[in-house]
Amino acid sequence: MSMAPKHKQFGLRRSLKMRTMVGLCSAIMVLIVGWVLVPQQQGGAIDDADTQAIMKANFLFHFAAANEWPEEVKSGPFRMAIIGNERLFDELVDKYALKFIGAQSLEIVYYSSSDALAADVFAHLIYAELEGINLEALAERIANDPVLLVANSESALDRGALINFVAVGHLMRYEINAEKAAERGVLIGNRIMSWAVKSVQ
Amino acid sequence: MSVKSFLMMCFVVCSTAVFGQQSPVDRAVALGQRGDWAQALIILEPEVKKMPWQADSHAWYVLGYVQKELHKASGSSELNAPERLGAVHSLDRALSMGPNREDDALIRAALDFLARSFFRDAIDRIEGFTEGSDEEALALFGRYEAIILNLDPMANVTGQKADLYRYLGQANGLLLDRQEGRDLALETILFERSVAHYSVALELVPKDYPGRYNLAITLYNQGVRQLKRINHETSMFELMEIQEACVGLFEQALPVMEAAHLLKPNRLETLKGLMTIHYALSQQEESSRYRDAIDRLIEKRP
Structure with missing residues (x-):
């Protein structure tokens, strides 16, 4: 038992109690408001950048820079045509347009379909989001030109593409028909060959 | 000496005598009533x-x-604000001495107020978050948790703790987004901290949808951040x-997002x-399968 004299009736006790209750209520209010103000659901939104386009664009730039084209197409701009993939085109324009491929500046053009591909404008590299007979038709159209046709579809090498993007596990890789490329006058560089998952030579 | 003067003198002497006999507690209370908390403390x-x-609850x-009122008057939100720490110590001590019923309720209310002030300050640290203030926010929450558990050992603050970590x-993550590649070392630190906090939140409350969704987004966006550095060089x-790092x-993001999807299958x-x-x-x-599911969901919406 305490030896100290007990504090008996005094006005502050009631006052303390009142202050405590008022303080408690306001604290709870502040707490609720604070809790509500903090975002309850989510932080950022998912980044909707086209990841496949970012990777493909860089691969295409390497295909342009590390392969060898015949002398007769080594003047003027180095033209890269993109068919059917606008986001890839945007990515290329954003990061690679006007960069130099040897002494040629890189020009990137877009076509919504292969039909729109201008017959009189030579493109060193064509990336086409085509498959089946449409891809075959395009390959036939450019069969006699030193054009590196790149695709991203099943059996694309059998249908005339020279390079085809393939998924290896979750990674983007590519396969090459170097023999056919050489027939068209495009020499596939060693660096490009070394990273290919499959190459027909 | 007139009667009036005598009576006046008696009154003064009596008053002085009464004041002289007042206990320090009474005097502190009287000072507190006048709002002079600093003198009451002295x-x-x-x-x-x-x-x-010393032995009086x-x-x-x-x-x-008194210390609590001084803390309020100071407006300090510091982790180690002396008045607040002193108040908690004094009130804890009062509670441990077995106070009477009325005091017990008042002590608990005062401690609860202080606990909530720690909690509120922890939230404030997050609202005005600056790099590296994680530890202080967690320490403030730790003080809140300690008081709450002292008041009620059965209290459960797991949900609040998970929210805080989230x-x-x-x-x-927000600081990370604002980095935009300026400082790669800091970017890595912020990313790792963000993931670590979400992971703790999910250990505490595994079925927390926002925690899962946010963790998946953080992992995925960090991958995209790496990819965006790719250029002609x-x-x-x-x-x-x-590519392998991304x-x-x-791959880490996918099962986390799938787990979030299980919790809210129709969330766009x-x-x-x-x-x-x-x-x-x-x-x-x-x-494509998920794209179709999105289309179906949008079609169903009014």
């Missing part, structure tokens, strides 16, 4: 360190109350390395997340 603090007040309660994950070797992050953002992650993992069919 009078009471040395006394409670000595007998007989009520004296410790009054001291704690908010810290978000706060680091990136070599084939670097491209392959970056795919590693996308999660479906979009799954569609995007599968696409980034070169899984076109799976990606």
